Amino acid sequence: FSHYKEVADEILKDSYAIVIDLLRATTTMIWAISNGAEKIIPVEEIYEARLLKNLNKSVLLGGERGGVQIEGFDLDNSPLSYKKEVVFGKTVVMTTTNGTRALKKAAGAKRTFLGSFINAKKTAEYIVNEALHQGIGTISIVCAGTEERFTLEDILCAGYFVELFKESFSNIYLDDLSIASYELYKKFENDPHEILKYSYHYNNLKKLGFVADLEFCLKKDFVDLVCEYKNLVVEKV
Numbered sequence: 001f002s003h004y005k006e007v008a009d010e011i012l013k014d015s016y017a018i019v020i021d022l023l024r025a026t027t028t029m030i031w032a033i034s035n036g037a038e039k040i041i042p043v044e045e046i047y048e049a050r051l052l053k054n055l056n057k058s059v060l061l062g063g064e065r066g067g068v069q070i071e072g073f074d075l076d077n078s079p080l081s082y083k084k085e086v087v088f089g090k091t092v093v094m095t096t097t098n099g100t101r102a103l104k105k106a107a108g109a110k111r112t113f114l115g116s117f118i119n120a121k122k123t124a125e126y127i128v129n130e131a132l133h134q135g136i137g138t139i140s141i142v143c144a145g146t147e148e149r150f151t152l153e154d155i156l157c158a159g160y161f162v163e164l165f166k167e168s169f170s171n172i173y174l175d176d177l178s179i180a181s182y183e184l185y186k187k188f189e190n191d192p193h194e195i196l197k198y199s200y201h202y203n204n205l206k207k208l209g210f211v212a213d214l215e216f217c218l219k220k221d222f223v224d225l226v227c228e229y230k231n232l233v234v235e236k237v
């Protein structure tokens with residue numbers, strides 16, 4: 001379990017990684033795929049996104065800087081913007097401040113999945129199944145954080161994944177940060193807002209008027225698919 005800047009490449013390369021940017025990048029990408037987007041191409045820089053649009057006018061550009069839509073882009077980073085009628089059958093090129101960078105970093109893992117509350121159970125089930133058949137050694141939970149720091153919302157979601165894995169593996173070894181995330185999650189699972197009211201990014205999004213996003217991103221397991229980042233693209237498994 002680590003922040004994406006701290007995860008050691010040698011641990012990552014033998015792991016199945018789950019990248020979490022709960023608010024909002026990984027939740028938004030998963031929701032876009034769930035609403036029929038064919039694939040997401042995460043890029044780090046705005047100019048890369050614009051270049052891809054120049055090459056192919058039919059792609060949609062999405063993402064944020066400072067939490068708000070980038071000039072000339074089709075979509076912001078709110079999951080609620082990625083409606084079926086907007087994204088169905090489309091390729092979406094996305095650039096966000098932290099989430100897309102964390103994904104790139106975690107691409108060094110054996111396999112790299114996107115994590116969120118909205119499809120956590122399905123993702124954990126898939127990984128458990130793989131572990132039973134392929135014998136995965138390590139699962140690394142990679143938190144995107146905000147502005148190079150851990151954020152409470154990613155840690156809560158990580159704690160939920162830890163719970164799901166604990167239920168499946170009797171002999172799981174958890175590092176200290178995984179245990180901390182689990183304990184925090186258990187304390188606030190019924191009222192996550194109670195702890196998130198102290199989160200920097202949660203408050204930031206609130207100030208920007210994205211209150212509905214906060215509710216949306218905290219809802220559990222209503223999406224029944226698994227998303228993987230592979231060959232520079234996010235697709236459904």
Ligand code: MLT
Pocket residue numbers: 021023024025026064067068077096097098099100144146205
């Ligand atoms: C990010 O990738 O930094 C976040 O998803 C930002 C946001 O919530 O818009």
